[in-house]
Amino acid sequence: MPDKVRPYLFLELTNSICAHCHRKVEAKIVAEENRVYMLKHCMQHGRQKVLISTDLEYYRRSRTFIKPGEMPLKWNTPIRYGCPYDCGLCPDHEQHSCLSLIEITDRCNLECPICYAESSPHRLSYRPLEQIESMLDAVVANEGEPDVVQISGGEPTLHPRFFEILDAAKARPIKHLMVNTNGIRISQDRAFVERLASYMPGFEIYLQFDSFDRDTLMELRGADLREVRRRALEHLNEFNLSTTLVVTLKKGRNDKEIGDILNYAVRQRAVRGVTFQPIQEAGRTEDFDSGENRLTLSEVRQGILDQTDLFAPDDLLPVPCHPDCLAMGYALKLGDEVIPLTGLIPPETLLEGTRSTIVFEQDPEIKNRLFSLFSTAHSPDSSALSLKQLLCCLPLLQVPEPISYDNVFRVIIMKFMDAHDLDIRSVKKSCVHIVHPDGRIIPFDTYNLFYRDGKEEELERLREERMPPWERING
Template sequence: MPEKVRPYLFLDLTNSICSTCYRKVEAKIVAEDGKVYMLKTCMRHGREKVLLSSDLAYYQRSRAFIKPGEMPLRWNTPIRYGCPYDCGLCPDHEQHSCLSIIEVTDRCNLQCPICYADSSPHREAYRSLEQIEFMMDAVVANEGEPDVMQISGGEPTLHPDFFAILDAAKERPIKHLMVNTNGIRISQDREFVQRLASYMPGFEIYLQFDSFERDTLMELRGADLREVRRRAIEHLNEFNLSTTLVVTLKKGRNDREIGDILKYAVRQRAVRGVTFQPIQEAGRTEDFSAGTDRLTLSEVRQGILDQSDLFAEDDLLPVPCHPDCLAMGYALKLGDDVIPLTGLIPPETLLEGTRSTIVFEQDPELKKRLFSLFSTAHSPDSSALSLKQLLCCLPLLQVPEPISYDNVFRVIIMKFMDARDLDVRSVKKSCVHIVHPDGRIIPFDTYNLFYRDGKEAELERLRLEISAGRGGL
């Protein structure tokens, strides 16, 4: 009689949630045909099989890219119902806030078919400056000196107190301030961009930049923004205002443009990098099918490797604070040359925390070439080039002279989980957080599922079921 063998290799066990009712369920992590899947069963809504990674080897490698979690200075909520129902941050969370997002308005001058915040011109709410400062102070109380704070929305440049908000942020000990924008006002108002540039250094524009194609922009943004993007980049380049291009990726639509966007980005004076974000199935997701339109981190990573010669395999690495959902690569942009750096970091230093060293002994010709391009502030005999906080998953990258922030080019893949692929182990390591109006600090992934707008009413019902012993696990 033939042996019965399962069609997969069992790798691990975790907790997830049912994508229908959001109750906690047990989930297997399995390998099958070179890919990684999550298998979970809800007693009410049945079985789900979700692709986590298209690359088993990269997934297994990422499991080794971990480091001890860095805690905030204080916790904001107690542990009562278990993750992900206690967010705020609770003492069971494993990572402080690398990036804290403050949403200052629900209003937007676009109604994008894809919008995790469900913003639109029909929403009128603006948070008061007093409320926003309270939220900033909550972040400072948690972090002391926050690494990165992002002012977001809606479209934050519409806020009547926009510059007062930036002034308030600059008055606080925030290392790096960002504005998340669709770029419409930047494209229309040169003087506005000039005023923004006065907030540098330590200031950056996080610019929506999804495609060069009209049909794709219509599908993702509901408007042909090609000319808006052209004029926005023109103004940003004029003032060399540090900019990250942010690409929301939909499978089969704009994932084929990954290479073209990278080639464009490295030629722009003001652009310091590109962040690729696969669509999170949350908020407004029109014309989006989970079966055909989802992208995993590994698929985006492979797209970068296949469509661009900017990075090699060892140049796009998991980020140790949250390797399931973040990958990054750094390079030096020196005139027409773009020289990858990440692969030059000795593997044993990758998990050491806030400082890593790039060693050039393995490639002395590259060492000689690099230092010949810099001033004499560094001797060609130097054996290493230290880059402070190189492994931060976000734009903060402080480097010694003569290498300036202008020279740094980074690529980041930021995959936010949703109800289909949510892994409680990974949620606990999330370092990208949204500030709730009441001062709680909540992981981006769970905020959009449980805590945005009126969703907390449903969450409270789940909590009551848990208290009564009927809420899943």
């Protein structure tokens, strides 16, 4: 019997990049006790160990929540250097754009210490309307009818042609349009919010909402935004303008407020849910943290379970299009009552179908189980409105007529990879993409690493290293 045993359980092999020089390296995924790590070695910078998950059981379960990739209508770049150096999308990518971000300005009225885009009041550029329309057309060309397009920045509400941009987006076959905002203008200008509300339905505000604590907001955003958030939600509630609260989480700072934010959110008339995003080490946050100090998706999920009674473990499931980095829980708000939905749906149902994320009309038993919670006066066949229209990633399921988007409450955990934990196997499944000004469609994870601002200069160096010697000579 050998007397030497590895201190870990080897789970799988993938590729990653060195956290320092960004060269592509081989990586092991291993389990130690209940935790999952990535182990990689760079010839120049040595061994690197990165925490991936604090919940081995959930990590393994996420590997079973995978469905065939849903392709875009067209590809934008060829395969030449290999992932992640060909983003655009290239034909080797495994998932279309569930959510496409279009950044319309680098200018912002804040200078957040955690900004991945390094936006600030000192950056004065606004994208021309014609270029933004071209970017919108690129998304439509790829998707046909894009699921979600998010107008972002910088702070997009500062753009001098902001409403013309919204008009251009609404003129295209986009199912759901969002505006990603810090809420300052919304808090100051009631008439602005009233005009925003005129873009409903199929329109939503993605409102930055990180903390109730002044010191935390100063650390994350560089400003005490408590009153801004209060006034913004007052205006959004007045017009019942569909809103998602977006919480950027930093370990040891605001991760103890997960439950407080969720319990607050369900009491807001306009709020349809909360998205939790652990900090991605990009932009101003590069090298702020690493190793054991990283906040993983599993920790956020456990925080939701520990800090609030809204969801049980089976209500917070991996999202099949990208289960490594996305988790979801859906519920209905009925007065003061919140009824979780996700745990009532058999997990295998989430994996059925190809082009449609979920197909579930065929299961009358589950229909009737859900309907017994909603109403005694309606049958599953009595309504023309479906949850598929209300909730992305949930089954097509008829609901009673009184139920509307106002009754939706969803929780999303959205973990973006960075140079420390980039998993090439996983990034190929990324479905949250940023539109490059030239029309390429690039995964959020790799865009902030390689394609933002002047970072493609470094990318060219990495590409050249991977180029076959005969091509270097000829090129």
